[in-house]
Amino acid sequence: MGLALLIVVLVAIFATVNPGFASPFNLFSLTRVMGIDMVIGFSMMVVLVTGGLNLAVGSIGVAAVMVGGWAMQVQGVPVLPAMAMAVAFGAFLGWINGQLTVRIGVHSFIVTLATMSIFFGAMIVLTKAESFNALPGAFVDLGRLRYWGFVSGMLPAALIVGVGLWLFFNRTSLGREILAAGANLEAARLSGIRVERTIVVAHAMSGGLAALAGLMLAARNGAALPSMAGHIGMSWLLPAFLAPVLGGTLLTGGVISVVGTALGAAMVTIITNGLLQLQVGEFWVQMFLGLILLAAVLLDRLRGVMAERRRQVR
Amino acid sequence: MTAVLEVRGAEKSFPGVKALDGVDFVLRAGEIHALLGENGAGKSTLIKILTGIHEPDRGEVRVFGQAVHFANARAAIEAGISAVHQERNLIPRMSVAENIMLENLPQRLGFVDYAEVNRQALLWLERLGLEVAPERAVRTLSVAQMQLVEIAKALVLEAKILLMDEPTASITPHETDVLFGLLRQLRDQGAAIVFVSHKLEEVFALCDTVTVLRDGRNACHAVPLAEIDRAAVVKFMIGREERVAKLGTKPFDATATALRLEDVATSFGHAGVSLELRRGEILGLYGLVGAGRSELAKALLGVGHVTGGRVEVAGKEASIPDVTTALHRYRIGYISEDRKAEGLILIHDVASNIGVTIWRRLAGMLGWLAEGRVRRAVAPLVDKLQVRTPSLRQRVGNLSGGNQQKVSVAKWLAAEVDILIVDEPTVGIDIKTKTDLHELIWQLAKDGKAILLISSDMPEMVALADRILVMGGFRVLGEVLNDHDYGRMSRAIMAHIHEAEAA
Numbered sequence A: 001m002g003l004a005l006l007i008v009v010l011v012a013i014f015a016t017v018n019p020g021f022a023s024p025f026n027l028f029s030l031t032r033v034m035g036i037d038m039v040i041g042f043s044m045m046v047v048l049v050t051g052g053l054n055l056a057v058g059s060i061g062v063a064a065v066m067v068g069g070w071a072m073q074v075q076g077v078p079v080l081p082a083m084a085m086a087v088a089f090g091a092f093l094g095w096i097n098g099q100l101t102v103r104i105g106v107h108s109f110i111v112t113l114a115t116m117s118i119f120f121g122a123m124i125v126l127t128k129a130e131s132f133n134a135l136p137g138a139f140v141d142l143g144r145l146r147y148w149g150f151v152s153g154m155l156p157a158a159l160i161v162g163v164g165l166w167l168f169f170n171r172t173s174l175g176r177e178i179l180a181a182g183a184n185l186e187a188a189r190l191s192g193i194r195v196e197r198t199i200v201v202a203h204a205m206s207g208g209l210a211a212l213a214g215l216m217l218a219a220r221n222g223a224a225l226p227s228m229a230g231h232i233g234m235s236w237l238l239p240a241f242l243a244p245v246l247g248g249t250l251l252t253g254g255v256i257s258v259v260g261t262a263l264g265a266a267m268v269t270i271i272t273n274g275l276l277q278l279q280v281g282e283f284w285v286q287m288f289l290g291l292i293l294l295a296a297v298l299l300d301r302l303r304g305v306m307a308e309r310r311r312q313v314r
Numbered sequence B: 001m002t003a004v005l006e007v008r009g010a011e012k013s014f015p016g017v018k019a020l021d022g023v024d025f026v027l028r029a030g031e032i033h034a035l036l037g038e039n040g041a042g043k044s045t046l047i048k049i050l051t052g053i054h055e056p057d058r059g060e061v062r063v064f065g066q067a068v069h070f071a072n073a074r075a076a077i078e079a080g081i082s083a084v085h086q087e088r089n090l091i092p093r094m095s096v097a098e099n100i101m102l103e104n105l106p107q108r109l110g111f112v113d114y115a116e117v118n119r120q121a122l123l124w125l126e127r128l129g130l131e132v133a134p135e136r137a138v139r140t141l142s143v144a145q146m147q148l149v150e151i152a153k154a155l156v157l158e159a160k161i162l163l164m165d166e167p168t169a170s171i172t173p174h175e176t177d178v179l180f181g182l183l184r185q186l187r188d189q190g191a192a193i194v195f196v197s198h199k200l201e202e203v204f205a206l207c208d209t210v211t212v213l214r215d216g217r218n219a220c221h222a223v224p225l226a227e228i229d230r231a232a233v234v235k236f237m238i239g240r241e242e243r244v245a246k247l248g249t250k251p252f253d254a255t256a257t258a259l260r261l262e263d264v265a266t267s268f269g270h271a272g273v274s275l276e277l278r279r280g281e282i283l284g285l286y287g288l289v290g291a292g293r294s295e296l297a298k299a300l301l302g303v304g305h306v307t308g309g310r311v312e313v314a315g316k317e318a319s320i321p322d323v324t325t326a327l328h329r330y331r332i333g334y335i336s337e338d339r340k341a342e343g344l345i346l347i348h349d350v351a352s353n354i355g356v357t358i359w360r361r362l363a364g365m366l367g368w369l370a371e372g373r374v375r376r377a378v379a380p381l382v383d384k385l386q387v388r389t390p391s392l393r394q395r396v397g398n399l400s401g402g403n404q405q406k407v408s409v410a411k412w413l414a415a416e417v418d419i420l421i422v423d424e425p426t427v428g429i430d431i432k433t434k435t436d437l438h439e440l441i442w443q444l445a446k447d448g449k450a451i452l453l454i455s456s457d458m459p460e461m462v463a464l465a466d467r468i469l470v471m472g473g474f475r476v477l478g479e480v481l482n483d484h485d486y487g488r489m490s491r492a493i494m495a496h497i498h499e500a501e502a503a
Helices: A002-017 A024-048 A057-073 A079-104 A108-127 A137-142 A154-171 A173-183 A185-190 A195-221 A231-246 A258-277 A282-313 B043-050 B073-078 B096-104 B114-127 B143-155 B173-188 B200-206 B230-238 B293-301 B323-328 B339-343 B350-355 B371-384 B401-414 B431-446 B458-464 B486-502
Strands: B003-014 B017-028 B032-036 B058-063 B066-068 B081-084 B161-165 B192-196 B209-214 B217-224 B257-266 B273-278 B282-286 B306-313 B332-335 B419-423 B450-454 B467-472 B475-481
Touching (some): A002 A258, A024 A057, A024 A231, A057 A079, A057 A108, A057 A195, A057 A231, A079 A108, A079 A137, A079 A195, A108 A231, A137 A195, A154 A173, A173 A185, A173 A195, A173 B350, A185 B339, A231 A282, B003 B043, B017 B043, B017 B209, B032 B173, B032 B200, B032 B230, B043 B081, B043 B161, B073 B081, B096 B114, B143 B173, B173 B192, B173 B200, B209 B230, B217 B230, B257 B293, B257 B450, B273 B475, B282 B458, B293 B306, B293 B323, B293 B419, B293 B450, B323 B332, B350 B371, B350 B401, B401 B431, B431 B458, B458 B486, B475 B486
Parallel strands (some): B032 B192, B032 B209, B161 B192, B282 B467, B332 B419, B419 B450
Antiparallel strands (some): B003 B017, B003 B058, B209 B217, B467 B475
């Protein structure tokens, strides 16, 4: 809960230093990005708990959005079914990651590094790098949803996803099994859990969440752009790792914190937004976020070492 | 002769268990000293203290008369103690010679002098009778050859004190003979050697003196082997007959077969394994380390697989592709010997660790798990087994060893299996909890479960099992009907093992 406190302090500082920070206009754009960053963070979180990772979150997000954009703009599929298609396609790409990880038996780092490139490349080839910028109004309006004058609809949407994930990992047998397998694969296997399936499910969920984040971003932009997650989707990676790691999801797997990931994402967004408002250059912000990630990883290691110490003392 | 290594009153505790409780050990120059004891007796803890891996809580270690405190393994090597460990410590991609010379690579002008590395390594390979080129990569060697490289690596330091922990576990009788010749030669040149082995023949063939540990204490201390016989050593090792607890009688239905194996072969290398386990019966699987008992259990569970013969569960032929099927269709459970790596999820809480086998059963629509339902299923077991934990939310990693083991038993009780395979249930566990667990296993059988008990603890075996199958080399060597008379049973079991060794 130190994280929540830190966020309050940060908000207070930014609001004092720069009155523009607390303006309804800025808060609206802040909460919009915050919601998207949270879902990106969740997308990484669900594979981190298996002890793996998914470098292809950005690639999958963009690829799925292009499918959704094509369905809406070219095929005239209604908005909701088209969004469902995009999420299903993202989940399918994640499922491929999961299957490859389990079948080949290498770490998901290598698998998703390869698929990051493959998915993105294929998407560029198929779309000829052109965007879908005549999306239906009903879809684009989702990005303009605004509550109480300053909260973007993206934030409540992300929070609802978070509640769903919390319930899944804490209150369903499959969610608990994913955590058990992530913490100790052999013990889980010998307890009768189909551990391979847990890994595939986690990757499919990651893909689906990445697609959702992509849709949210497309709604904000008002267009489905191949470039919206940077080159081969890499500009998503920093928020994707920062949110769960800051939030206390262990990189070694088996421990999850949905609330922490949401708070972690909130913090990243606030820092970025606050610093940019203060006219700090974007590269400085990037550098700063990198430092925070390093600090968070060190903290993660330290927690592990401390836990080990305590065990030995007993 | 002078003592080169002396341990006085060494004590070492781990969570929940006192591994060493005032152990003395004296090693003199020019002797080969056997260090014996059952699993869990404290041998490996003592070795780890001597090699700087653990520090003793109390007591002192003297090397060449000097009190020493090893901060790490390096310090022990520098003090002149060289060791061959049970675990492999070779670097697979490096050459044989590099591995052997690793601690002290000859150099010229700051570069490694490979000609010299190979030349020196070759000397030791020849002395060990190992005919492999020094340039060969270690990963291309056989297990026996690796073992010999490991030994060469310890010898090359020319330490005055040499610790050998089961050095012959994976080498052939011929290679053993060559090794023994070399060890005798080193002894005659004044080296002091500690020799740990489960094979008593080797101990009597090679060693001069013996120290036996039991339950973390000296059962005997530096006794010349010329003065005692094999029976006396065995008695020191497994000790008092009163340790065989009286558990009463437990009639069972001789016709209700729960598990039957007929001429089973497995992917681990078992051949011709047949056995029959009835409901209410405890069938013991006794054997030395490496006899293939845990592997048999794992093959039955679907971790490895059965490649030949027939497996029947409750009278019907069974094929078990994975643990999920073993648990949910055939109701077979397995309490692992390695509770930290395979039995428990240390970073999760008590409720999760026990509940893991039954989540699927407790879950409602869409896999919904009501917390109350899990708690109601788990809490009675925590009470029944008297797991000492502040709450169900406590991390299992924070419990003592004995309580951890209770948790790993509880999860299979929760699963309500019919057949329970119990693998070394009381290794490294304090006496009180050990007795509790024995009574529990007994009671489970009495309630109608079929139990396959794997144990290297002979008193435990004699106390609990109805019949004992003796295993060795991934086969069943023989069967002993247990009459709970310790002396008779241990002789009968040993006879089967020796028969196989002689053959």
